[in-house]
Amino acid sequence: MLEHEQVVIRTGRRSRLPVIVAVHSTALGPAAGGLRLWHYRDWRDGLDDALRLSSAMTSKFAVAGLPSGGGKTVVALPQGTKPDAARHRDVLHDVADVIASLGGAYATGPDVGTGPDDMAVIGEITPHVFCRPAHQGGSGDSSPHTAQGAFAALRAVSRRLYGTPSLAGRTVAVAGLGRVGAALARLLAAEGAALTVTDIDPDKRTIGEELGAVWAAPEKILGADVDIVVPAALGSVLDRQTVADLRCRAVVGPANNQLATPEAAELLHERGIVWVPDYVASAGGVIHAVSVELHRLTADEARARVDAIERTVDDLLDTARSRGQSPAQAAGELARRRLGAASGPAGRPVAQRPPAQEQHA
Numbered sequence: 379m380l381e382h383e384q385v386v387i388r389t390g391r392r393s394r395l396p397v398i399v400a401v402h403s404t405a406l407g408p409a410a411g412g413l414r415l416w417h418y419r420d421w422r423d424g425l426d427d428a429l430r431l432s433s434a435m436t437s438k439f440a441v442a443g444l445p446s447g448g449g450k451t452v453v454a455l456p457q458g459t460k461p462d463a464a465r466h467r468d469v470l471h472d473v474a475d476v477i478a479s480l481g482g483a484y485a486t487g488p489d490v491g492t493g494p495d496d497m498a499v500i501g502e503i504t505p506h507v508f509c510r511p512a513h514q515g516g517s518g519d520s521s522p523h524t525a526q527g528a529f530a531a532l533r534a535v536s537r538r539l540y541g542t543p544s545l546a547g548r549t550v551a552v553a554g555l556g557r558v559g560a561a562l563a564r565l566l567a568a569e570g571a572a573l574t575v576t577d578i579d580p581d582k583r584t585i586g587e588e589l590g591a592v593w594a595a596p597e598k599i600l601g602a603d604v605d606i607v608v609p610a611a612l613g614s615v616l617d618r619q620t621v622a623d624l625r626c627r628a629v630v631g632p633a634n635n636q637l638a639t640p641e642a643a644e645l646l647h648e649r650g651i652v653w654v655p656d657y658v659a660s661a662g663g664v665i666h667a668v669s670v671e672l673h674r675l676t677a678d679e680a681r682a683r684v685d686a687i688e689r690t691v692d693d694l695l696d697t698a699r700s701r702g703q704s705p706a707q708a709a710g711e712l713a714r715r716r717l718g719a720a721s722g723p724a725g726r727p728v729a730q731r732p733p734a735q736e737q738h739a
């Protein structure tokens with residue numbers, strides 16, 4: 379059964395590419411979620427991605443205690459193609475048309491393949507967009523804040539496993555050195571972690587060299603002999619086989635939708651490997667954007683909210699342990715409880731309701 383409120387699939391009139399906007403839930407407020415511009419074997423794979431990613435955004439906002447709902451946009455690029463600048467602009471305007479037609483039920487932001495400048499182009503057609511550059515009234519690039527939030531989650535896990543939040547001296551494998559992965563790797567290196575890194579883009583080797591990191595082949599990184607693995611690329615990387623091959627004590631990272639199937643979370647738990655649900659560890663970017671753009675918080679206040687992910691993960695791990703659950707079960711219950719408690723009409727303005735970084739029961 380379709381659990382989404384609405385899914386729009388439209389062939390862009392300019393680009394002729396499939397634009398997929400999935401609004402999973404507006405129970406907590408108007409939906410928000412990024413625009414992914416990525417290659418797919420078939421556009422239906424992009425649809426699957428949009429359905430799963432938008433559902434994760436609902437959980438992300440619920441656990442973060444923010445009054446927004448979950449949505450996502452995917453534009454499925456055919457394999458082996460790269461739009462030139464004019465076509466890229468056409469794609470963004472096609473996306474903007476679909477978002478405008480939703481009348482405020484959903485706003486988009488950056489994700490894989492898009493950034494603040496792309497949001498500015500979407501903003502030429504619809505105001506329902508966040509993370510435009512600061513000089514254009516937006517909160518700017520979300521990726522440093524996503525990295526900061528994932529770093530906060532890593533501190534909580536480190537405290538749990540090693541008795542200290544410091545990552546100094548920990549061996550950490552970072553899979554994916556895009557905008558978020560590179561920023562997170564830099565935070566970890568600055569803290570004194572020993573890094574192993576990878577990316578499918580060989581140009582990213584220079585980042586590894588700059589950080590004194592060991593470079594691993596992309597297909598080997600999950601099985602690296604390290605303390606913590608940090609997924610920071612695309613999703614569906616954790617399945618029965620990759621979980622069996624893990625040699626780390628924790629998997630914590632900003633990549634969305636890390637589980638290939640939900641059972642992978644329980645397999646991790648059975649192996650005694652701490653997995654922080656991606657929708658918890660990756661929330662820093664949207665927490666920052668919503669805090670600055672909707673709640674008009676200062677930079678310091680927004681930063682404090684992002685850093686509060688450390689406390690959220692502390693509480694989640696405590697709750698899971700006391701109930702004999704996996705962190706995934708505990709986070710899922712928390713999200714469902716907050717969604718169930720939402721009583722107002724869908725679509726109410728986010729800014730009218732203050733966020734509550736409430737603690738776990």
Ligand SMILES: NC(=O)c1ccc[n+]([C@@H]2O[C@H](COP(=O)([O-])OP(=O)(O)OC[C@H]3O[C@@H](n4cnc5c(N)ncnc54)[C@H](O)[C@@H]3O)[C@@H](O)[C@H]2O)c1
Pocket residue numbers: 488489490491492520521522524553554555556557558559576577578579582596610611612613632633634660661663664
């Ligand atoms: N940008 C944000 O603020 C934000 C917020 C929350 C979650 N996320 C998630 O974080 C992840 C990274 O996002 P980003 O904004 O850094 O995207 P990005 O496009 O800047 O980077 C993605 C990187 O992953 C690499 N990659 C792709 N497949 C790979 C593989 N199999 N092995 C190794 N590297 C691979 C790409 O070459 C690229 O360098 C995504 O899952 C995204 O949904 C991003």
Ligand SMILES: CC(C)[C@H](N)C(=O)O
Pocket residue numbers: 410411412413438487488489490520634660661663664
């Ligand atoms: C910036 C935000 C929408 C981000 N892409 C996320 O998944 O949380």
